[in-house]
Amino acid sequence: MTQIKTGISILALAMLATACSPPAANDGSEVASNPPPSREGLAPGLYDAEEVSWNVELVHAERTPEAFAPDNAMWAPAVEMALMQAMQNGEEVERPPSPISFANTDLAFSGDRVIMGNWHGFNVFETQDDSSVEHVLSVVCPGGQGDVSVHGNLVFRSVEDNRGRLDCGSGGVEGESSAERFRGVQIFDISDMNNVRQVAAVQTCRGSHTHTVVPDLNDPSVIYIYNSGTSSVRPSSELEMCSGGEPEQNPDTALYSIDVIRVPLATPEDAAIVNRPRIFADHETGEIAGLWRGGQLEEEAQETSVTNQCHDINVYPEMGLAAGACSGNGILLDISDPANPARISEMSDPNMAYWHAAIFNNDANKILFTDEWGGGLGARCRAEDPETWGANIIADITENGLEGRAIFKIPNTQSAVENCVAHNGSLVPVPGRDIIVQGWYSGGISVIDFTDSNNPFEIAFFDRGPLDSEQLFLGGNWAAYWHNGLVYAPEIVRGLDIFRLLPSEYISENELAAANLIRFDEANTQTQMRFEWPDEPVVALAYVDQLTRSGAMTDAMADTVRSAVNAGSAGDDLLSSLSAAAEGAEGADASRFRALMEWFG
């Protein structure tokens, strides 16, 4: 476990080798202590790699559908070896497809459907009662990275690859400029599974690496898409609105902005860019590249760095906020007017190479940012890699804006043939705690409690061996998302992993049952929705478990509260003791006492 306060030099870090430990269990529950297994040296394999898990169970592994799984893909080590041998012997060989051509990427959820993006298109699965899924549709449209979102029957998809074509064909496009090239956000209508139609293709200057669906809470007839392009700027000969360069030379540069696309839901074919806001501009001078050049070069901004694009933007419409992970900075945006996002605060940190993703906690008073050092293609969780790089950083949202707290990275015990870095995840809706489940590529999935911003700790994980023992083949869990009681984790090569969290000394049956009460009919992983737990007994019992675990509530008091919860009401004596206890408690425990009182109220 590695979690270290930021702002300390690497040298000091070495001396601080004794990392913090999770709080000891103290709830007298029957779940026995279960030390984490080693993730080191797991045996390789495509479908038979060694697996370890801790406090989580793999309930189903759905293989990548056949139409997206060539037998001779380069990630099949046996094929690879034979091919290399043949090439060395000077034989003419037919080259198998590039492994990334069929890589699975992000997920979106709609009704009982799970939509999994892929460099080659996307696949749709239907969830079954036994926690498995049935594959129901493959849509082919080559061009990565293929992140998906959904709204009703509309599927949105990001394309950044240079070979992307407007007609979903292959073979690339001719010339530097071509009207046939497509790089941007595609919109498909999947209401007729046998005749999926592309209804719009919104071209953007830097392609679409990923995007975010933003509902307009005041107007249900439209949604907005925030698009993040990270590639080089297309020439104006191909797309007239585009030109590159630094703002001093070209005030219209396509750098230093994001794209806001408006989608009228009745006529999605009219989707179009309506704004390219300068969210990095200096508030006082208006300078476009404001995050690094304007007024911030003085002492306290000593690590201020720079930014000309966002990678992921997580929006939280009910809070009117968005968190942007924007290459050199983490930023906080006001999106109360969704067509005109405006920056509220920004932060930087010397440990962060490339701000990649951001997730609010449910109360929106903190953000977990991730650093995708190396872009996900490389092995960055080896023993020799710094344990503060390619990690998560927790930031509190304070009166002074964003303030960095602790850093968390899974142990650096992955091998040199496993691509690994912090990647995408979502909250696990346990009341009274901030918990995230997250994919780390070939580092597997990890569940972290970050209720205390200064002391995040791991409570569950799953890890699988590499694809091959000799060479690095791109693989692993692109992401892990909690949805309606299960964790869905796309695996780049192998398919879709489905997990169930298990009760342990770090999470109780009641807490998991309370999390299972949160249900969403439609969910996009970058569009956060507020969890509001119903007044079920398990919710109150979850708080009791947390308070006894931390030691803030005695076993005797816990027994009294449990009886009152089961009876459905509390006497005045109990309510006043809870009130007194809330007064005497701090932080999360104080909130839990208050939540209990409200539950009885």
Add this chain to the structure above:
Amino acid sequence: MQIKLVRSRAIGLGMLAATALSVSVGQPAFAQQAPIVQPGAPGENSRALTREQSLELGQSSYIEADARFMQHMIVHHGQAVDMGALVEGRSRNEGVRLMAERIALTQESEIAMMRTWLTRRGESTEMQGHHGHHMNHQMDPNVPIMPGMLSPVQMDALAASSGAEFDYLYLTGMILHHQGAIDMVNELLSQPGAGEDPELSEFLSAVVADQSTEILRMQNMLARQG
């Protein structure tokens, strides 16, 4: 104490596991039932595909310029690693040291990735006309091997400096060096048919994103240095 728990496999996957080996060498275990659809351009109809047609559409190619770009970039990245190796004992600036360590580690691992890309395609990992040392004798030491690199004279000056002078030479040199990499990407992409291999396309985006971030960060450090 750590106890190693090894999961064998999820219940119900036994059958799939048994066929795993054969699948990886070319025997589909079962036929896909779900429709495979290729949409047309916006407004056009879609068409149904077979599995083979789908897989065929995933074939991508590369052109000679792509392979040459990778060969050149390996040499280019190699100098960034060499520059990083000079930091120890010369710089006293923690920010510069961190930046240099990160750049060296990153570029080292990208070199490995580029070599793999070339090897898997049966291409040489060597830049044409550049076989390490034996081309140096015919070169002007004031001229770098390629644009966007430091010349041998500049590398010598960097090696001979220390303290604030080293930091200045390192930062200005690395900014030039990174800008050279971005220029190489833009030059490649201006050629018809280049950069269409998806792995390469992803790498090109990563180079542009990471290195432009680092350039601006280093410019910021220089501005603070005054």
